[in-house]
Amino acid sequence: MMSITVILPTHNGGEIWQKSAKRLAFQKPPITSVKIVDSSSKDNTREVAESFGFDITVIDQKEFDHGGTRSKALDSVRSDVVVFLTQDALLCSNDSISKLVNVFQAYPDVVCAYGRQLPHADANPLAQHARFNSYKDKSYVTSLTDEFPAGFRKAFLSNSFAAYRVDFLKSIGAFPKHLILGEDSYVAAKALLSGKQVAYVADAQVYHSHNYSASEEFKRYFDIGVFHSSQPWMIEQLGRVEGEGVKFALDQLKFILKQGKITWLPRSVVASAAKYLGYKLGKRHKKIGLKWSRRLSMYKSYWNRV
Missing domain, CATH: 3.90.550.10 (Spore Coat Polysaccharide Biosynthesis Protein SpsA; Chain A)
Known part of the structure; x- marks a missing residue:
C-alpha cells in the first residue's frame, strides 16, 4: 500500500x-x-x-x-x-x-x-x-x-x-x-x-465548481493568457488545439438549450466573449503594461513580484 x-x-x-x-x-x-x-x-x-x-x-x-x-x-x-x-x-x-x-x-x-x-x-x-x-x-x-x-x-x-x-x-x-x-x-x-x-x-x-461572472471569466482567462505567453515551450512541444474555444462556446449553447435554460443564452455568449478577449489581452500583457495587467488580472498578487 x-x-x-x-x-x-x-x-x-x-x-x-x-x-x-x-x-x-x-x-x-x-x-x-x-x-x-x-x-x-x-x-x-x-x-x-x-x-x-x-x-x-x-x-x-x-x-x-x-x-x-x-x-x-x-x-x-x-x-x-x-x-x-x-x-x-x-x-x-x-x-x-x-x-x-x-x-x-x-x-x-x-x-x-x-x-x-x-x-x-x-x-x-x-x-x-x-x-x-x-x-x-x-x-x-x-x-x-x-x-x-x-x-x-x-x-x-x-x-x-x-x-x-x-x-x-x-x-x-x-x-x-x-x-x-x-x-x-x-x-x-x-x-x-x-x-x-x-x-x-x-x-x-x-x-468542485465556480459560478463565475463574465467579469471574473475575463480576469481568469487573462491570467491563462499570461501563463501561456510565459511558457511558450508548452504549446511549441505539445501543439495547439485549433478551434477549441469555439467548440466549447458552441457546445455550451447546445447544453443550455438541452437544459431548457433559454434565459442563460445571452449570458453564455457574453461569457464566451469575455474569455476570448481576456485570453487575447493576457497573451499581450507586456504591451499593456504592469498597471493595467494588475487591474485586468484575477490573481493580483502575482504582479507585485513582476
Missing part, C-alpha cells in the same frame, strides 16, 4: 471548508498526513483543521504563490504519493483519494493523475457545462506519443484534485515559483516530455 500525504492551501475557507475537511478526515484507508498551508485566514479555517488533527503552517497572504507555496510544503514530504486539493473541493466518497492513487500501482509510468470534478449543487448552467465538458466519464492514460488527448490538452491537470509520485515531482524541482497559475499543467507537460504518462481517473471524484 502506498503512503499518501495531502497538501491543501487554505484562506478563509468558510462553511464549505468545514464540509471538505470532514470528508478528507474520513477517507479510507486513512491518509498518512494532511498538511494545511493557511494564508492567514481571519475566520475559523485553522480551528477546523486543528479539530481533525491536520498539520498547519501559516503564511502571510501576500506570500502565497500557486507553485512556490505547494513546493515548499512538499519539501518535508516523505510519502510515496502527494495529493493536492483545494478547500472548496468536496470528496464525493470516502475512497475518492484511494481510487485516484490506485492508478500509480496499475501503471508504473504514470507520475501524475487527476480526478473528475463534478459541479456543486448550486452550480449555474455555465458552471455545470464547464465541468461536464472538461471532466468526462471515461478515464484515460496518455503519453506524448498517444493521439488522445490532442495537443496542449494532453497536459491538462488540476491541483483542485490531483496526485503525483513524490520522487518524480521532486526530481524535476517540483512546481516552479512565480507562475500566475497552471503549475499543475506545467508539471504534466514536463512528465510527458520526459517519457512518462499522465492519467485521468474518472471514478475518483470531487464536487
Whole structure:
C-alpha cells in the first residue's frame, strides 16, 4: 500500500471548508498526513483543521504563490504519493483519494493523475457545462506519443484534485515559483516530455465548481493568457488545439438549450466573449503594461513580484 500525504492551501475557507475537511478526515484507508498551508485566514479555517488533527503552517497572504507555496510544503514530504486539493473541493466518497492513487500501482509510468470534478449543487448552467465538458466519464492514460488527448490538452491537470509520485515531482524541482497559475499543467507537460504518462481517473471524484461572472471569466482567462505567453515551450512541444474555444462556446449553447435554460443564452455568449478577449489581452500583457495587467488580472498578487 502506498503512503499518501495531502497538501491543501487554505484562506478563509468558510462553511464549505468545514464540509471538505470532514470528508478528507474520513477517507479510507486513512491518509498518512494532511498538511494545511493557511494564508492567514481571519475566520475559523485553522480551528477546523486543528479539530481533525491536520498539520498547519501559516503564511502571510501576500506570500502565497500557486507553485512556490505547494513546493515548499512538499519539501518535508516523505510519502510515496502527494495529493493536492483545494478547500472548496468536496470528496464525493470516502475512497475518492484511494481510487485516484490506485492508478500509480496499475501503471508504473504514470507520475501524475487527476480526478473528475463534478459541479456543486448550486452550480449555474455555465458552471455545470464547464465541468461536464472538461471532466468526462471515461478515464484515460496518455503519453506524448498517444493521439488522445490532442495537443496542449494532453497536459491538462488540476491541483483542485490531483496526485503525483513524490520522487518524480521532486526530481524535476517540483512546481516552479512565480507562475500566475497552471503549475499543475506545467508539471504534466514536463512528465510527458520526459517519457512518462499522465492519467485521468474518472471514478475518483470531487464536487468542485465556480459560478463565475463574465467579469471574473475575463480576469481568469487573462491570467491563462499570461501563463501561456510565459511558457511558450508548452504549446511549441505539445501543439495547439485549433478551434477549441469555439467548440466549447458552441457546445455550451447546445447544453443550455438541452437544459431548457433559454434565459442563460445571452449570458453564455457574453461569457464566451469575455474569455476570448481576456485570453487575447493576457497573451499581450507586456504591451499593456504592469498597471493595467494588475487591474485586468484575477490573481493580483502575482504582479507585485513582476
